[in-house]
Amino acid sequence: MKTSPKPPAPIDPDRAWEQLVARQAGAPFFYAVLTTGVFCRPDCRSRRPLRQNVRFFATTAEAAAAGFRPCQRCKPTRPSTDLMARARAYLEAHADRTVPLAELARVTGLSPFTVQRLFKQAMGASPLQYQRALRAAGLRSALKTGSSVTDAIYNAGFNSSSRAYEGAQLGMTPARFASGGRGERIGYAAAPSPFGWMIVGATSRGICWLSLAADERQAVSSLRDEFPEAELHADTSLAGYVDAALQSVREGSDLAHSRKLDGALDLRGTVFQLRVWQALRHIPRGETRSYSQLARELGEPNATRAVARACATNRVAVLVPCHRVVGAAGSLTGYRWGVERKRQLLEAERDVG
Numbered sequence: 434m435k436t437s438p439k440p441p442a443p444i445d446p447d448r449a450w451e452q453l454v455a456r457q458a459g460a461p462f463f464y465a466v467l468t469t470g471v472f473c474r475p476d477c478r479s480r481r482p483l484r485q486n487v488r489f490f491a492t493t494a495e496a497a498a499a500g501f502r503p504c505q506r507c508k509p510t511r512p513s514t515d516l517m518a519r520a521r522a523y524l525e526a527h528a529d530r531t532v533p534l535a536e537l538a539r540v541t542g543l544s545p546f547t548v549q550r551l552f553k554q555a556m557g558a559s560p561l562q563y564q565r566a567l568r569a570a571g572l573r574s575a576l577k578t579g580s581s582v583t584d585a586i587y588n589a590g591f592n593s594s595s596r597a598y599e600g601a602q603l604g605m606t607p608a609r610f611a612s613g614g615r616g617e618r619i620g621y622a623a624a625p626s627p628f629g630w631m632i633v634g635a636t637s638r639g640i641c642w643l644s645l646a647a648d649e650r651q652a653v654s655s656l657r658d659e660f661p662e663a664e665l666h667a668d669t670s671l672a673g674y675v676d677a678a679l680q681s682v683r684e685g686s687d688l689a690h691s692r693k694l695d696g697a698l699d700l701r702g703t704v705f706q707l708r709v710w711q712a713l714r715h716i717p718r719g720e721t722r723s724y725s726q727l728a729r730e731l732g733e734p735n736a737t738r739a740v741a742r743a744c745a746t747n748r749v750a751v752l753v754p755c756h757r758v759v760g761a762a763g764s765l766t767g768y769r770w771g772v773e774r775k776r777q778l779l780e781a782e783r784d785v786g
């Protein structure tokens with residue numbers, strides 16, 4: 434277990450005032466205005482109050498307890514996954530150049546290390562990878578002339594934001610995966626499990642494949658079908674991953690959610706796919722989500738079908754738990770490795786959950 438977060442440092446009113454004047458996003462306080470009775474985020478765009486009328490609070494709860502109402506404009510009580518949403522918006526708004534981590538840190542009021550870590554956690558990609566992906570999506574030139582990402586996406590000929598994300602490739606060499614893994618060496622190990630034969634495939638960067646099949650031969654051919662151009666070789670050192678994956682289902686270690694796994698996966702797909710796969714890893718074991726719930730959680734309420742497609746193209750079963758997504762009425766719908774296996778996995782997780 435992690436230690437609980439540090440209590441916030443006491444607010445230095447002089448420094449906070451400077452940050453308020455600079456409208457510094459992510460500065461560690463909220464401010465209330467005596468004359469309006471409203472409290473705001475430090476970067477609220479409303480008119481700057483007189484300093485004598487301003488009170489600083491570390492949390493929105495304290496501001497509310499002191500009798501202030503949340504501002505309608507900056508909505509300070511809106512949950513603050515928004516720091517990362519803001520970081521993302523900032524990268525999108527500056528997609529015409531490479532934003533250094535230090536700059537993103539300033540924008541969010543976090544350290545470069547923290548912003549890197551939180552961004553990766555929220556987006557499944559580092560800020561740099563995300564920017565590369567945006568550029569690869571061909572949005573760069575459009576963003577240069579347009580003021581908003583939405584405009585740019587339309588100008589670039591996409592008809593919805595999710596399409597644009599779907600088209601934006603992430604990863605070091607995504608084209609290689611697209612071409613059947615040409616030039617890749619993929620090691621694999623397979624073992625029987627209660628859910629069928631499980632096979633794990635890994636590049637030098639991490640696990641790129643985990644599937645379930647009726648027997649060992651089918652397990653290996655599933656890998657070959659996905660990466661027909663790759664050089665495959667048996668690698669017994671990967672057997673530990675098979676065990677760990679099984680254990681996560683049986684004993685509730687919930688490997689999918691483990692941060693240790695971040696570095697152990699070699700997921701490659703579009704920005705949108707990566708976001709969906711990352712979101713899947715945050716569905717707690719024993720629970721399910723519908724495709725439309727997941728779309729809403731991603732802030733793309735109209736992208737239900739794209740979410741379903743991203744789930745269907747997941748290459749790493751169990752560890753990226755696409756089996757935890759079900760139809761609107763709880764129906765099992767499809768599963769790349771068989772609906773019956775999906776049912777078994779969910780049951781196994783419920784039993785130990």
Ligand SMILES: [Zn+2]
Nearest residue numbers: 473477504507
């Ligand atoms: Zn405000």
